[in-house]
Amino acid sequence: MSTPSAKENKPLLLIRLWRNQEYRSITIQIITMVVLFTILGMIGNNVATNLEKAGKEFSFGFLNYPAGYDITFQPFISYSPTDTHTRAGLVGLLNTLLVAFSGVIIASILGFTMGILRLSSNWLINKIVYVFLEFTRNVPVLLHILFVYGIFLYTLPVPKKAINISDTVFLSNRGFYTPAPVFEDGFGYVLISIMAAILIVFFFKRWARKVQDTTGRIYPVFYISFAILIFLPLFTFFVAGSPLSIDMPALKGFNFKGGTSIKPEYIALTFALSYYTACFIAEIVRGGILAISKGQTEASHGLGLKPNRTLQLVVVPQALRVIIPPLCSQYLNLTKNSSLAIAIGYMDVVATIGGITLMQTGKEMETMIVLLITYLFFSLVISAFMNWFNRKMALVER
Amino acid sequence: MNSSLEKGYVPGKHPNLPPPVKTTGIMAWAKQNLFSSPMNIVLTLLSVWFLWTIIPPFFEWAAFNSIWTAGNRQECWDQMSSPGAGACWAFIENRLSLFTYGFYPTHLQWRVNLSFIMFVLALIPVLYEKMPYRKYGLIYSSIFPFIAGWLLVGGFGLEKVDTDQFGGIMLTLILGVTGISFSLPIGIILALGRQSKMPVLRILCVLFIEFIRGVPLITLLFVASTMLNYFLPPGTVFDLLLRVLIMVTLFASAYIAEVIRGGLQAIKKGQHEAGDSLGLTYWQAHRLIILPQALKISIPGIVNTFIGLYKDTTLVLIIGMLDMLGIGDASLADAQWAGLANEIYIFVALFFFISCFGMSRYSIYLEKKLHTGY
Known part of the structure; x- marks a missing residue:
């Protein structure tokens, strides 16, 4: 608060650092910075001493060492214990x-x-x-997770006695076994036709909007797009000679072979x-x-x-x-x-x-x-x- | 026709209209709420079928066929028509003291009981506004966490108890109550800091809040259990429970800060200006004008955060502390009782449901009471 009498108080510079609003804000920020850096410095110092005491060094080099443990679920990229x-x-x-x-x-x-x-x-x-x-x-999510997992673990049978749903899906406590799609040559055409269908739908929508704006006529856009999206790929699929076979799971020994297993x-x-x-x-x-x-x-x-x-x-x-x-x-x-x-x-x-x-x-x-x-x-x-x-x-x- | 209109109502000459459709009574209610359209009829029948297949077998299992006294799983199953036909609540009864006190020494359990009673007494002045001498009650409530800490841990004349031995409901309550009572003030300060005009303070608060909100609690608990010791001067032994308490409190306060910031932003500029023109300082204006209004708006969010925090205290089981859920999970490993997961999980779920549902109901009551309306 700068009043005309501020000049008279000039000798009390230190007090003004606190009484004047602008100075005070600067003072507080400087004090905060000093405290913060002191604490950070102390922590840094402690970390250095503690690490030295424990005989460890701070480096990320370990990330390139072989991991040496197995991961049971790796659906996307292959991994073996010798990897990093x-x-x-x-x-x-x-x-x-x-x-x-x-x-x-x-x-x-x-x-x-x-x-x-x-x-x-x-x-x-x-x-x-x-x-x-x-x-x-109102119940913790961790409890839900443990509960659902418990149901799988305790109530589902072992793979040998897995619950059989019409010979395609098998439920056991080691995992769910479902048929897996196997893509053969020519499946690329189907993918292309799916993209083509999406493009057609996109342009059809724009055209329908234009028609509605000029004439007021409304097309059943949803049903027509839906039909295009379903039937065009399906048509290509059969024309290309059904380039998709299904790998069925089957019980061999103590576990299932073939199909996909979901953990x-x-x-x-x-x-x-x-x-x-x-x-x-x-x-x-x-x-x-x-x-x-x-x-x-x-x-x-x-x-x-x-x-x-x-x-x-x-x-x-x-x-x-x-x-x-x-x-x-x-x-x-x-x-x-x-x-x-x-x-x-x-x-x-x-x-x-x-x-x-x-x-x-x-x-x-x-x-x-x-x-x-x-x-x-x-x-x-x-x-x-x-x-x-x-x-x-x-x-x-x- | 015309003449009757002029004369008004002529006795005995009114038209014979059918009685109006019933709008009251059970049948009318059912017609409106259960069978108003073909779709609704299908939905109603489906739900009735669903309830019929779920509820009677559940009650048969949980109540009629359940066993309340047994020494182990086999004894329990021997009393049923077939193993698993009913719930074996004897398991819970057998573990009740473990569920309440954890591994607290038996001869010192009066201290836990005393702090439970003191906890209830401390809740009354906070929750019940019309309590006589509420001011003194609130002073007691605010020092209660420290008294309870002294009672439970010991020292200063009481026998010391290692915090490793804490567990069960007691540990859940310690984590929940400490987190809740300390995160609110820290959250308020963080929220004010985020609104501050001083760039250094503002940036610090934003960094802290965004960092905490950006990572899952479990990673912070891992930091507490593995990494935090490196930050302290060599040779300091810092109790794991204390480290976890600090992390849980900081975690909740970042979320509380965001909720309160929402409340602060809803306060019109005029309120700040009014405070300034009355000659109030920053802290006076906030204490008397801004915060009471901002906190009132943020009550639902604050209570939701508290409920979230209370539920999240179960995560400590992952770093090896045996809270309510941890004790339950560990009990399942006991060979004598193995396989009775449903009983344990239902018991723990009920405990959490009752406390969290109670909290949310109280927040609704508070919201209604404080809603002055305009």
Whole structure:
């Protein structure tokens, strides 16, 4: 507070550092910096002494040493114990991303369904979903994971007595065995036709929009696009001579051969994370749809739009604006919760780098830093994308 | 027709209309809420079938066929028509003291009991606004964590108990209560720091909050259990429980800070200006004007964060601390009782459900009470 009398106080310079608002803010910041750097310096010093005492050195060289442990689930890149720790970490990271990706899809489907059922006028189904939601949300996710995994482990039979679903799918406590597709020559044509179908649909939509703008005629865009997307690839598939065969699982000895085996750890983790997150998504969806005032629906009916066009053109676009930000943070939560994989022995990035690699090399500092940076990187990328998306979707007000 | 209108109502001449459709009563309610359209009829029938296949067998298992006293799994199964036909709650009963006290020495368990009672007494002034002499009650509540810490750990005249022996409900409550009571003030300070006009403070707070929110709690717990000791002067022994408590508190306070920031941003600029024009300092204005309003808005978010924190305390089992869920999980390894996972998980789930559901109901009550409306 600079008053005319400030000049008279000139001798008391130190007091002015505290009394004057601008000086004070600078003083506080300088003190904070000094304290911070002192603490950081002390920590750095302690780390150096402690490491020296323990006879370790700070280096990331261990990442290039052979890992020496096996990873039971490696669907994307091949890995053997002679590979480096980096590769082991990469396999773990891909496993994390796999759970996150499949979890997000399943959670969205379940969550949107439950959210809409919660708005249903049917009292009974409304209450059933409500009870399920409340119960699931108020129980720790780790318990859900252990519980689902426990069900697989204790109630499913051993591979020899696996539950047989019409000789195609086998359920056992070592994994689920399903038929695997084997791509043969000529499957490329099918892929090309799928892309062509997507392109056609894209241009058809633009053309239909143009027709509607000029003449007012509305084509059933959804059904026609759906038909194009399904039948064009199917047609190509048969013309190319069905270039796809199916590898069936069959019991040989103590385990299954052929087909794909899906590990129970993966299924338990994905399933538990999905339905746990879906409960939060359901509440978000319900809140978002309820946030759209009834006047919007009535106005759109008043303009002569049919109920499905109202939903599609008026309610959903507005509800999405409310739904998307919290939805994204739920997706982030799911990704972070996938780190609980270590509790049931699913080899994700925490279990590989932060678990076995740490145990074997004794490099606590380095492995933890790698792990934290990995997660930070993904979180920041996703939240940057979220912010961009939010800005794009934000209401443009006059 | 015309003449009757002029004359008004003529007795005995009214038209014979059918009675109106019932809008009250059970049948009318069912018609409106369960069978209003073909789709709804299908949904209702499906749900009834679903409930019918789920609920009776569950109650048969959990209540009618359950066994409450047995020495081990075999004794339990011998009392049933077939193994697994009913729940073996005897397992829980057998482990109840382990579930409550963990491995706390038996002759000292009165200290845990005393702190449970003191905990309930400390909750009353916080939750119940009309309590007489609430001011003194709140002072007691704010020093309770320290008294309980002294009681449980010992020292200063009490026999010392190693924190390795903590476990069960007691450990869950220690983690939850400490996290909740310390993360709120730290969260408020972080939120204010993030809004501050001083760039150094602001950047520090943003970095801290974004770092904590960007990584999963389990990695922070790993940091606490493996890496944190390197940060301390050589030779210092820093208790694992204390390290975990610090991490859990910091984790929750970053989330609390974001919730409160939302509340602060919702406060109009006029409120700040009003405080300035009254001649209030920064802290006075925040204590008397800004924070009461901001906190009121953020109550649902704060309680949600608390519930999340309370549920997340189960993660300590991964770094080898035996909380409520950890004790349950460890009990499953006992050969005498192996395979009774459902009983254990249902028991632990019920415990968490009751505490978390209670918290969320209380937050709804508080929200309604504080909603002054305008």
